[in-house]
Amino acid sequence: MVTFDHRDPGTPEQEWADSKALRVVPELDLEGVDRAVVFAAHPDDETLGAGGTVHRLIQNGAAVRVIVATLGEKSHPDSPTHTQESLSRVRHQEMAEAVGAITAGCVTPEYLALPDGGLTAEALAGPINDAVAWAAHGNQPLAVVTWVKDGHPDHEVLAEQVRQTAGAAAVRCVQYPIWWWHWGTPNKLPRGLVHVTLSDEDRDAKQQALEHHASQVRPLSDQPGDEVLLGPHILEHFERDREYFILAAPHQTPVFNRVHTESEDPWNVDSSRYEHRKRDVLTASLPRELYPRALDIGCSTGALTAQLAARVDVMTAVDASDVALDKARARLAERGLKNVQLRNAVLPEQWDPEWTGLDLIVVSEVGYFCSPEQWKELLTLCTKALSPDGHLVLCHWRHPIKDWPLDGDDVHREARRRRTLTRLVEHREADFEIDIYTRTRRGRA
Template identity: 40%
Template sequence: MTVRQDDGPATGATTGPPVGAAAPSFSHLDPGTAPAAWSSWLGSGVDAAAAAGRRWPAVPDDTDLERLVVVAAHPDDETLGAGGLIAAAAARGVEVTVLIATAGEGSHPGSPTLTPDRLAALRVAEARAAVGELAPTAALAVLHLPDGGLADLVAVITGAVERRVGPRGGGVWLVAPWREDGHPDHRAVGLAAAEVAHRTGCRLLEYPIWAWHWGDPAAAPFPETQLVAVPLPEAARAAKRRALDEYRSQVLPLSPAPGDEPVVPPGFREHFTGDRELFIVDAADPGDGAGTQPASGAGDRVPADPVGGTGLGADYFDAMYAADADPWGFTERWYEQRKRAVLLAALPRPRFRAAFEPGCSIGVLTRELGLRCDTVLAADISETPLAAARTRTADLPGVRIERRRLPHDWPYGRFDLIVLSEIGYYCTEAQLTELAGRAAGALDPDGVLVACHWRHPVADYPLDGDRVHEILRATSGLQPLVRHLEADFRLEVFVRPAAAGGTVGPELDR
């Protein structure tokens, strides 16, 4: 386990999910959320599900499991998050591969006892001993990428993971850190694993680690409908305990000196000692949750691919940007300039706390949003335009640019502004329905969703703009506050029903 800031030298602190207004800061030295609080939350959910005649969390059907590939950012992540699964799979003869991205040299940046090089050597040795306890025949590889520096190496990690999974993912479970765990290295490894799952069709399970520490059960930080539980036989639990004991540099102090404190103290370790391991599956990914086994009744089964259909993928947009750095003329066309001005004028408030703009492209609208919002998360399916978006918004500290594939890679957090500008028609109807649900669920009570789309049909696009807005109105549960219709584009501002009567404050009442 390594705790570092998102950038700059390691300090023993990091931020939680870097999106939305609720992104927490945390340190491994903080008390954190008590395991008992999570047990109570989980128990309440189990009881409610049982009363409804179903089982929650669902239990993955492992009859298709032939190979298990577990990916970790740092030595001990694999044991904390998936050690029981590794041990149980190995005990039944499943082929196990463990891939660790870094040697974990940044876990104790202020240590007076061990240099980063010595710590790296120690932690790799601990990893070999720990994995040996879990799965004696497992293949273990350490990439020795820089601890704390994985955010810029997602492509490298993706290649390494894909080589372990192989070209076809049938029978493969790929297990990786949860992308929204709050640590930039965990996110990088999670993104790489998600990309490999998308390419190969293997089943992806994501394990939270730091979310148990910073998360608030009352705030429901996990997508509960995507939570699955792997029961652990006692032999697997015992193997996991022994494996964690091997990580002496993490579970014990390096010395009594300040800076040598354990990164996994007993209270934090307790999160990982139960009779099951919890994972997050993404129902939008091929294979994810496809084999989820209900305790009773067919209603518990998670559908294999509820989104379905084929929208436009990253390859389509990569080709567009390869031919033209600004293929839609965001910076030069009067149509785009005027449409942006209309969209910004339609927003019912001068400022917002936290905005999310999927499909940000080269960041022209992103910059305008950044001037009116405390924080903006902007994302695109293609990596190519994001460099320009980052450059364009470099002087706006509240703007963060990320690569995400929606709807399934929807960010953690809540927003009071979500902007769907010229992206809905790239989706199939099923994908857009999923996107609308994700967006509505992420809106604060006073939140605003603005949608703006070109109305004319385009041969490559699954939908046209009018159909996009029909689906948003029918499936989001939101109501229009503003409607603007022109021959070329349609713009609507959606709010929750309670706010649909208007947003003018009482100071302007007549």
């Protein structure tokens, strides 16, 4: 848990402004977004973190809902002039005026009136489910929420519930940091950071909205206990011509069921020269001719699975999509391959503890469909599941992966950091890279 001293200047804005890494963060694609639901834990979160973006969405013709979970009534526990009840009434009105400013009067905020500092998944589940279901009826729906690692418990509980719900509904989810600008550092940016460039009109609307949050940006009075919450050293982080968001990893099952339903061959595995070459290079790079037991993670329609099956006695192939697995099953049957068991599972959450002592584990074109935390966990599970002489194969596309927090270079970089893994094979070219590892033996660096 992070706590904040209002007198602590935190990381100076100039240090962020000088960050080269921050300047090359990719742009969030808002093209075609026709429904967006914006969640705030407290009044002012929506304006600080996403006010300019909300204004942009409204100007683009999107339908937008803004939902605030609490009224931030515990912000001044020692106030001599305001009770929690009176401050709730003030914040209610300020929120309405601020949202009106960033939406040109088109949107009235929705108030859940949950306890400040006491948000729970149980209390949030119903309203979030309803709002995300509304957004899901759009063509390019978007859910916007506080960041799950922002350092405030309400921000984190709200973010995690929205992430899970949006992911299950195949609604793209982005999270905006608030307090991270205060305690974070420019030399360690979150994976999946993207930005929205704000026009002068977007920034003006955001500034007007902030002025309406008067009980946050100005002292309640000149008496002790009524000090300003958001002083200039905090507000300066939100005066940029950009707003920043962290991509949340969608739930793989609904996303890939839809992808495989809309197209018979969504990745062009049967027609693309890239796909054929990648599979040929991968199988040619395997250090052994035959592997007794293998695991293929993210098998999709089974093109690589079928090619690997000729080098394996018994193999399990896993995918999050039932639709993809049906196509893989048909491919394997057509080729008469009976040494492959197909399993539906979302990894790492549904990792089977019986997957141990494996001679070969292949993770091809799937690592970047995890969140950074999920990928770290999956990599650990794979390492532990290898036999002493087993091989872990990583193969990934090297270009940007739209709407997912990782790319291929991120995936392989994390593996290279592991002291528990020793790299045996390295192949890198413009479009893809392949690394093959074995478990590090004791005494090896």
